[in-house]
Amino acid sequence: MTVVGYLPPLPKSPAPPMAPIQTFDILELAFMKHRLIESGKRLRYERSPSSSPRGKIDENLFSLLPDEVLERIFSHCHLLDRVQLAHVCYRFHYLLTSINFITSDLSLLNISEKSVWSSKPINCTKSRLCPLEVTDRSLLTTVFKHCRLNENINVWYQSLNFVEDVYYSLNKHRVKFREISIYPHNKVIGLDVLHRYLPGIVSLSIHPHGEKFAQEKAHLEKLPLFSQLREISLQNVTVGYNFSLPVGLTKLGFRNGNFEHILPHISQLHYLRHLHIGHHEFSTPHFSELCQAISKTTLETLTFKYCHFEGPLKLKTNWPGLREFRIEQCYGPLALIMQQIISFSRQSLKIVGISVQSNDSDLPLGDIFALSKRLDTEGITMDLTVFQKRQHHDTRN
Secondary structure, three states: OOOOOOOOOOOOOOOOOOOOOOOOOHHHHHOOOOOOOOOOOOOOOOOOOOOOHHHOOOOOHHHHOOHHHHHHHHOOOOHHHHHHHOOOOHHHHHHHHOOOOOOOOEEEEEEEOHHHHHHOOOOOOOOOOOOOOOOOHHHHHHHHHHOOEEEEEEEEEOOHHHHHHHHHHHHHOOOEEEEEEEEEOOOOOOHHHHHHHOOOOOEEEEOOOOHHHHOOOEEEOOOOOOOOOOEEEEEOEEEOOOOOOOOOOOEEEEEOOOHHHHHHHHOOOOOOOEEEEEOOEEOHHHHHHHHHHHOOOOOOEEEEEOOEEOOOOOOOOOOOOOOEEEEEOOEOOHHHHHHHHHHHOOOOOOEEEEEEEOOOOOOOHHHHHHHHHHHHHOOOEEEEEEEOOOOOOOOOO
């Protein structure tokens, strides 16, 4: 927003001299003793040249600052500093924990059980992690008072008692978030506990963590009925025969699991927009069934990652809404499969993404160049990513 105004004419007389202002440390004064105004004492607004509030060191100068200025100061404080400042006075506590002045630019909040954090700290490549140890539910309540607006919340846990305390506190303080990702270090995921306290979540990601789940996988017999669930991502999870997906689902991700049990439900997802499948071996009948199911949806984005395809399709179908198709480091007759998928959605397709390894791929670069010429004639953009394994040189003599 741009505000346009007009400045008044400047006075002809020179400006009056400015008295020197004594410098002071804002954070140091924040922890000074806050003196309350005595009951019954009225404020008098009068000019007093002999006295100035800036000349008194023991005066609480923060009382002279408006709430908007304090909000700017508090916005540069870390979570630990905010928790400490909230104990200075009632005004600070209100400003730091009210809905108007809470931390609003928090993109990710990691909540980890101490045993999980101690065994293998969570890695974060974009920024340094400053863990804040929380010993009981009351301290967790204090943290959520400052973090009521979040983009994503990650919960790393091993015991159900810990994760129940987290869900209870999130519900009690009405913490708002777009997506919650759970990383159980146990085969018991505890979705019934999540549904008990947070039945209205919109986006859910389930990623059983640890090396053992890459082989054994956690089992999920059924999914509780979340009333507003629109996005779900499952990794290292096998689902039972009674498993069903919400009809209003718009985004589905399934990696490293028994996708054949999910396949019959895809045709019922009439609002599905994004589908991501990873670490799955497609037989020709299963792949044909998937293509027929997609034709009954309004899918816009389709991604295959680390998948293996047995052979090309022997059917013709139509995907009128597909706009983006990606195939990332997959194996099989990829050139034929990509040509078939492009023919399914030629009218709507805008982007084709390909990710391959230069020295280990079933899609040679020559086929990619030939495909790019065909896409260029049809007005389709290709997004090509070529990976190369790092060469390890033997430095021993």
